[in-house]
Amino acid sequence: MGATSPKAESSRKESLTASIGGSDRDGGVVEQAIANAQHCGVGDRVWFAEIDLADVSAPATSGVLFCNPPYGERLGQDSDLGAFYKLLGDVLKQRFKGWTAFVLSGNKELSQSIGLKSSQRIAVFNGSLPCQLLRYELY
Ligand SMILES: C[S@@+](CC[C@H](N)C(=O)[O-])C[C@H]1O[C@@H](n2cnc3c(N)ncnc32)[C@H](O)[C@@H]1O
Numbered sequence: 597m598g599a600t601s602p603k604a605e606s607s608r609k610e611s612l613t614a615s616i617g618g619s620d621r622d623g624g625v626v627e628q629a630i631a632n633a634q635h636c637g638v639g640d641r642v643w644f645a646e647i648d649l650a651d652v653s654a655p656a657t658s659g660v661l662f663c664n665p666p667y668g669e670r671l672g673q674d675s676d677l678g679a680f681y682k683l684l685g686d687v688l689k690q691r692f693k694g695w696t697a698f699v700l701s702g703n704k705e706l707s708q709s710i711g712l713k714s715s716q717r718i719a720v721f722n723g724s725l726p727c728q729l730l731r732y733e734l735y
Contacts, residue, residue, distance in 0.1 A: 609641055615655060617643035649680070652687055658694040664722075667702040681709035688712060688734055697732040704728075 620626050623646045633642045665684060666677060688697050689712060701707035702725050716731035 609638065612641060614659075615643070616641065617645065617655065619645045619647040619652060621646065621648040649683055649687060652691070654692050654695065659696075661688075661692060661695055661697045662700070663697065664700045667706055677703075677706055678709045681706045682711060685710035685712050688732060692734050695734045697734060699730045699732070700727055701730055702727045 618629060620629070626644045626646045629644045630639065633639045633644070663684065665680065684699070688695075688710070699707065699710065700720070700722060702722060707728070707730060710730075710732075712732050712734075714730040715733050718729040718731070720727050720729050
């Protein structure tokens with residue numbers, strides 16, 4: 597990626613019309629995300645909210661969603677994770693029609709619990725963990 601001058605960067609930020617935001621149920625994670633955005637100079641352009649997945653709704657009629665859900669590898673196996681992934685699939689299907697979703701998955705079995713057919717699988721690393729970025733077109 598080429599370097600841009602601070603002036604050009606500022607102008608690009610000002611002309612940004614898309615709403616960019618994120619949510620997590622953990623207030624500490626939300627605070628960290630706000631601090632990171634401020635550190636990167638985009639604190640006034642990105643919103644964050646403390647919301648449980650069960651209460652998430654689409655902020656627009658179309659858009660692109662990225663989700664980095666918990667997966668047992670790092671957080672410890674949790675029998676509720678299967679239910680979490682099923683809920684994720686239901687929320688995407690029912691509330692995000694018209695959106696494209698990307699879900700970072702470090703666990704194939706759990707990602708199958710989403711219950712949606714991915715249109716693309718991209719191999720990535722999350723730190724040292726081999727993962728897949730799953731793409732879903734939501735109609
Ligand atoms: C792998 S971490 C990702 C953290 C952060 N969002 C990121 O991308 O760096 C998984 C996150 O899922 C959140 N989480 C777990 N269960 C949730 C739920 N029911 N609703 C919303 N967030 C949840 C956890 O609080 C945790 O921060």
